[in-house]
């Protein structure tokens with residue numbers, strides 16, 4: 001793999017001191033192709049990216065928000081789903097993480113089954129039981145009512161979330177096609193989808209702000225990785 005890693009960390013970067021804004025490290029994990037990069041982009045930039053490439057190592061995006069009058073920052077760590085692009089850096093991902101988003105593709109049961117190994121990886125890397133965890137079923141725009149057998153049911157996902165102490169959301173990182181947006185129904189769906197994405201941001205922010213143990217034990221992380229990466233264009237993803 002042609003990538004190298006530089007790591008720097010400090011408890012108070014200049015920018016965080018100026019803005020006095022607490023920064024929370026939020027890990028985004030899940031199988032390759034489930035849409036972690038697109039979802040992270042949507043959560044932070046408010047739109048679906050035009051191009052998607054396989055993540056090598058990790059990418060970062062930030063989202064500022066206000067919770068109960070306090071400005072906080074979510075630093076989303078969009079990690080590679082492919083084992084060969086992540087293995088040397090795994091322990092860095094988990095260090096000082098404040099929350100985790102477990103992502104699967106609702107149209108790909110294999111990605112849902114794969115969640116067990118992501119939970120296990122968290123355990124092996126001593127991720128605290130107490131930190132907020134979220135289960136996100138992505139690509140809900142591809143749900144086909146005629147092919148429910150091939151999709152992950154919400155009931156199954158909710159049970160999984162309950163068993164692992166996670167908050168469950170089903171959403172789509174993708175904007176709806178333009179022709180559907182022309183009609184009233186499309187606009188409504190898009191607004192609904194946008195609010196679901198915002199619901200995820202608010203839920204993560206609210207849980208982190210309220211999480212007293214986290215505040216006491218792990219000060220807001222402010223540091224950076226620089227991953228020198230060779231990007232690889234991604235084919236449109238297909239599963240079942």
Ligand SMILES: Nc1nc2c(ncn2[C@@H]2O[C@H](COP(=O)(O)OP(=O)(O)OP(=O)(O)O)[C@@H](O)[C@H]2O)c(=O)[nH]1
Pocket residue numbers: 030031032033034035036037038039052053054055056079080081082138139140141142171172173174234235236237
């Ligand atoms: N229809 C639809 N396609 C999506 C959605 N999210 C992502 N995709 C597509 O799924 C493919 C994979 O998306 P990525 O965001 O690169 O997936 P990833 O999980 O980051 O993959 P790795 O970087 O390999 O771990 C791309 O072709 C995206 O365009 C979604 O909500 N709906």
